[in-house]
Amino acid sequence: MKKITIAIDGFSxxxxxxxxxxxxxxxxxxxxxxGAMYRxxxxxxxxxxxxxxxxxxxxxxxxxxxxxxxxxxxxxxGTQYLMLNGENVEKEIRGMEVSGKVSIVAAVPLVREAMxxxxxxxxxxxxxxxxxxxxxxxxxxxxxxxxxxxxSPQIRAQRRLDEMRSKGNNEVTFEEVLxxxxxxxxxxxxxAVSPLRKADDALVLDNSNMSLxxxxxxxxxxxxxxxxx
Ligand code: DC
Numbered sequence: 001m002k003k004i005t006i007a008i009d010g011f012s013x014x015x016x017x018x019x020x021x022x023x024x025x026x027x028x029x030x031x032x033x034x035g036a037m038y039r040x041x042x043x044x045x046x047x048x049x050x051x052x053x054x055x056x057x058x059x060x061x062x063x064x065x066x067x068x069x070x071x072x073x074x075x076x077x078g079t080q081y082l083m084l085n086g087e088n089v090e091k092e093i094r095g096m097e098v099s100g101k102v103s104i105v106a107a108v109p110l111v112r113e114a115m116x117x118x119x120x121x122x123x124x125x126x127x128x129x130x131x132x133x134x135x136x137x138x139x140x141x142x143x144x145x146x147x148x149x150x151x152s153p154q155i156r157a158q159r160r161l162d163e164m165r166s167k168g169n170n171e172v173t174f175e176e177v178l179x180x181x182x183x184x185x186x187x188x189x190x191x192a193v194s195p196l197r198k199a200d201d202a203l204v205l206d207n208s209n210m211s212l213x214x215x216x217x218x219x220x221x222x223x224x225x226x227x228x229x
Contacts, residue, residue, distance in 0.1 A: 007135035010149030013156035034132035039093035136199035146202035
């Protein structure tokens with residue numbers, strides 16, 4: 001069966017990574033969470049005091065970019081985790097501190113350039129499911145399957161809150177998470193470099209009222225269509 005490239009883009013907290021992981025597992029493809037990569041760079045910036053308020057010190061970051069190694073590891077259960085310079089930082093990159101700053105770091109052109117180059121290398125032999133914001137528009141404009149995922153901000157905030165609660169984070173309120181979701185939508189859609197937008201040839205998946213099983217079937221069906229054509 002021919003191998004294809006699958007690009008899954010869309011708003012934050014739409015369940016993109018859950019659906020992408022499940023799809024990759026079912027079809028035996030490699031899964032890449034590009035949001036985690038931007039989160040890893042953000043953590044590096046925070047640890048090295050390169051963010052003041054809503055400003056990234058781009059000069060300092062430029063001098064350091066070659067010292068930032070972003071890779072993925074896999075634990076015994078088969079779960080992927082992000083490594084920053086060899087350290088498993090999966091837990092830290094999901095916290096509110098990184099979530100609050102990642103959009104401004106992801107808007108820095110030199111960061112995007114470095115991550116896009118890395119992503120293209122990861123996907124150069126196809127057989128990949130990559131999720132992010134600019135995969136179908138910038139990273140793999142020729143991807144055979146492009147999906148643009150969306151859901152209402154309230155539903156997305158509730159999903160993110162449930163995820164945090166399940167990991168034992170009980171301090172954050174629904175309003176804070178909703179604010180973070182809406183703020184990230186705004187920054188992601190209005191940034192100068194590779195803003196979040198649907199590729200012209202992407203299919204829209206609004207999963208506000210869809211179960212996980214329905215969504216998985218929908219994706220499998222789209223995949224089958226493309227590999228058997
Ligand atoms: O998918 P996520 O919430 O983990 O993404 C974190 C941030 O990274 C989000 O604010 C947008 C940014 N991002 C991006 O700009 N481009 C990508 N391909 C993936 C994520």
